[in-house]
Amino acid sequence: MAEPMKIRAQMQGDTADIKVLMNHIMETGLRKDAKTGQPIPAHHIQSVNVTVGGKVVLDAQWGYAVAKNPFLGFKVKGAKAGDKVVINWVDNKGDKRTDEAAIS
Amino acid sequence: MNQLRRTFLKSTGAAGTVALAVAAGLLKPGQVLAAEWNKSAFEAKNIADAMKGVNAAGAAKSADILIKAPEIAENGAVVPVEVTSKIAATSDIVIFVDENVNPMIADFTFSNGAEGYVSTRIKMAKTSNVTVVVKAGGKSYMASKEVKVTIGGCGG
Secondary structure (H helix, E strand, O other): OOOOOEEEEEEEOOEEEEEEEOOOOOEOOOOEOOOOOOEOOOEOEEEEEEEEOOEEEEEEEEOOOEOOOOEEEEEEEOOOOOOEEEEEEEEOOOOEEEEEEEOO | OOHHHHHHHHHHOHHHHHHHHHHOOOOOHHHHHHHOOOHHHHHOOOHHHHHHHOOOOOOEEOOOEEEEOOOEEEEOOOEEEEEEEOOOOEEEEEEEEOOOOOOEEEEEEEOOOEOOEEEEEEOOOOOEEEEEEEEEOOEEEEEEEEEEEEEOOOOO
16 A cells, blocks of 8 residues: 655635645656566556545546656645645556645 | 557557547547546657647647746656646646657646646656647647756666
């Protein structure tokens, strides 16, 4: 099971500034094992879904080249302090992780 | 890997099915994106095919897309990229690295008040243009910015 995400969600005026740090190896599938010379299979997050206050605000699909331990920052207008931010990701092997935080 | 076989699989497999479904009006492009990982676009080997895969071929150049990325990235494995779209009703931001083996990096779809802004970190194999496609009101727009890479970040 993957490590928890770090989520920071703060109001700036009428906009929530949300920053997320995920824990994932994000293997591209292009690298080779230095010892065996065998390709290392791809293992990366494929989809990310974010809701704020129960409404979907961001739906993302990721390919092979989002950097390891992905960072994601976005802004949501009309959100309020106290709204719950729920973030989900699913990777290409079916591993998943859900974390939540309240906007401060 | 047998290149011919890959090409054959790609052209007859997932890409064909999705394209057919879109053409037949069974699925709107947006729904395809939301429902299923866009395999054909992510596995495309060049920027033109990747852009076709997200229905953004022939996107118009726009000065309202701001790409913030370093001029020179010392480490291609972690290149911070920040995209701001000033285009009204921006629904999607799609990020590509033209020279990567698989140019398409990520597709972000916004709704319910999320602004046309995203900040993330990507991998770049070598010096390349970072191309961003923005979708707004059923139209596609694009912008590019070159990032010089001193050490590639995609292995191989």
